[in-house]
Amino acid sequence: MSVVLGSSSRWRASLVEKALPTGFTLHPKQLSPDIDEKAIRRPDPNDLVTAIANAKTDALLKVIEEKGASDADYLICADQVIVFDSVVREKPIDKAQAKEHLQSYGEQNKPAVCTSGIVVTNLRTGKRYSGVDIAIQHFLKVPDQVADALIEKGDIMYCAGSFVAEDPLLEPYLGPREGEMESVQGMPVALTVSLLQQAAAEN
Structure with a gap:
């Protein structure tokens, strides 16, 4: 059974491929949904990530054939926001905000609550299965020079909450974690596998 990932x-993709249960394979095509995430607003973080993941699904279902993935059996779409001190954080708008966000976790001794929404669609039936996973990542204080180096690398500019947990530069400043590392990274493995199995059971 072929699984196409709605992400570039x-x-x-590597996380998903490693986690796929026996009988599932990752489709060689990766589809990037072209949506305006900022146009989708919900007061509750769980509702927000689910709504955005569903919007990505809607967009990709319209183009999946022309993108060369019509032979896939399942579609996975995901979204993540970080909640810090009850405030939702998405991707930073500029370098100044990225630095402020990155350093705030350790300086204020408050964790990043990583909220990930997953939507799995059975492409044969059109039925969707969705869920939300939450992981909590604590931080030590991130020095200016480390924050500046991470910003110059550029990856954190495309990440909710302004951090890439797996970056070797940041690793020494990670504190305790509650939940999966993959969930902190935005692709909760256990939830994704569970939703895939639910979708497959329908066949």
């Missing part, structure tokens, strides 16, 4: 992220 190579590391997200």
Whole structure:
């Protein structure tokens, strides 16, 4: 059974491929949904990530054939926001905000609550299965020079909450974690596998 990922992220694809249960394979095509995430607003973080993941699904279902993935059996779409001190954080708008966000976790001794929404669609039936996973990542204080180096690398500019947990530069400043590392990274493995199995059971 072939699974297509609704994301252009190579590391997200790598996480999914490693986690797929027996009988599932990752489709060679990766589809990047073209939506305006900022136009989708919900007061509750769980509702927000689910709504955005569903919007990505809607967009990709319209183009899946022309993108060369019509032979896939399942579609996975995901979204993540970070909640810090009850405030939702998405991707930073500029370098100044990225630095402020990155350093705030350790300086204020408050964790990043990583909220990930997953939507799995059975492409044969059109039925969707969705869920939300939450992981909590604590931080030590991130020095200016480390924050500046991470910003110059550029990856954190495309990440909710302004951090890439797997970056070797940041690793020494990670504190305790509650939940999966993959969930902190935006691709919760256990939830994704569970939703795929639910979708497959329908066949």
